Amino acid sequence: MNYIKFFKVGFLITLFTSVLYANESNCTSKGEDYIYVQNECLQLSSVETEDSDSLNIIVHGTWDRGTNTLGRYAPFAESLNMITDYTTVAVALPGYSNSTTNNFPSLDNDKIKNLAAKEDYVRFVAEVVKALKQKYKAQTVNFIGHSAGAMLGTTITGLYPDLIDNIALAGGRYDIHEVSKEKNLISAIDVIDKISKDTNILLIYGTEDKISKPEVTRNFYKLAKDKGLSVKLIEVKGAPHLDLDMHDTSVEAISELLDY
Numbered sequence: 090m091n092y093i094k095f096f097k098v099g100f101l102i103t104l105f106t107s108v109l110y111a112n113e114s115n116c117t118s119k120g121e122d123y124i125y126v127q128n129e130c131l132q133l134s135s136v137e138t139e140d141s142d143s144l145n146i147i148v149h150g151t152w153d154r155g156t157n158t159l160g161r162y163a164p165f166a167e168s169l170n171m172i173t174d175y176t177t178v179a180v181a182l183p184g185y186s187n188s189t190t191n192n193f194p195s196l197d198n199d200k201i202k203n204l205a206a207k208e209d210y211v212r213f214v215a216e217v218v219k220a221l222k223q224k225y226k227a228q229t230v231n232f233i234g235h236s237a238g239a240m241l242g243t244t245i246t247g248l249y250p251d252l253i254d255n256i257a258l259a260g261g262r263y264d265i266h267e268v269s270k271e272k273n274l275i276s277a278i279d280v281i282d283k284i285s286k287d288t289n290i291l292l293i294y295g296t297e298d299k300i301s302k303p304e305v306t307r308n309f310y311k312l313a314k315d316k317g318l319s320v321k322l323i324e325v326k327g328a329p330h331l332d333l334d335m336h337d338t339s340v341e342a343i344s345e346l347l348d349y
Contacts, residue, residue: 112191126220127213132187134163134179136170137225144227145169145177145347146218147334150236150260151205152185154195159186165335169233172340173347176225180217196237205237206244206265206274215245218252231255231347235334236301240265240276246288247280257343259293259334260301263309277309281316290320291346293339295328321346 116123116130124131147166149158162179170177181188184195193213196204204210222230232253234242239261246253262268265276277284284290290313294306306322313320323342325333333339 112189116189124217124220124224126217128191129183129193129213130189130191131183131217132159132181134159134166134181135177136167137176138170138174141174141176141225142227143173143175143229143231143347144222144225145173145175145231145233146221147177147179148214148232148234148238148242149179149182149185150234150238151196154184154197157186158182161332168340169343172344173231175231175347176227178221178225180221182214203265203269203271203274205240206269206276208273208275211241211244211248211275214241215249215252218245222252229254231257233257233259233334233343234261235259236261236330243277243290244275244280246285246290247277247283250283250285250288253288255289255291255346257291257293257334257339257346258306259339260295260298260306260330261292261309262301262305264305267305278312281312281318284313284316284318286317286319288319289346290318291323291342292320293323293325293333293342295325295330295333295336297327298330298333300330 113125116125122133159181166177166179183193184190230253232242239258242256264278265274292306292310294303310322325336325338328336
């Protein structure tokens with residue numbers, strides 16, 4: 090009887106391992122603009138600079154599931170590459186462009202609310218950053234996040250203080266508990282004491298942003314400043330939430346941040 094149970098367990102482990110290997114193999118075969126992380130095959134839009142030891146990583150926010158986010162962010166990646174002369178990668182998170190949803194749904198889904206504030210998802214995105222850093226052999230990681238992407242990036246800086254060197258955050262949410270009573274959520278406010286003072290932080294808000302209202306960013310800026318963090322605040326007059334990270338004022342500030 091024990092032999093049968095042992096055989097079944099062994100068979101399931103072998104089957105599971107075979108499925109993972111097949112998924113990774115299929116992902117790798119798609120080409121350089123895909124990366125396999127924790128059973129997800131993520132599509133990228135990359136612009137490489139030869140001998141660049143710095144890497145810009147662009148992470149989008151919440152869009153309708155299935156949205157081709159790379160259609161919007163590929164031109165932004167090209168512009169940022171030209172401005173900074175650093176290899177630049179825009180990432181399509183699970184459920185966007187041609188990225189899979191093997192482990193995680195899209196940020197916009199019916200089953201899991203506040204996905205960007207779930208610790209397992211935050212840690213998954215951190216693993217994506219680590220994998221990209223390794224893939225492009227980068228010494229310095231620059232993270233550019235918009236909306237939910239900004240929330241993810243800020244939380245990652247607290248969970249992994251040595252991972253991100255410079256971070257630009259546009260229209261983010263930094264205290265999820267202000268808008269949700271759901272338990273087991275995590276955001277920057279929960280890990281702010283662990284954020285490295287060596288990490289350069291740029292906070293961007295639009296005066297006409299109705300989703301992440303100006304006071305959300307201004308309040309977090311004050312708190313970060315009081316904690317002694319290296320943080321700068323940029324106001325974009327007349328800017329709404331949509332494409333806040335791509336506004337001329339934002340791009341100029343991001344360029345200055347990365348030209349440290």
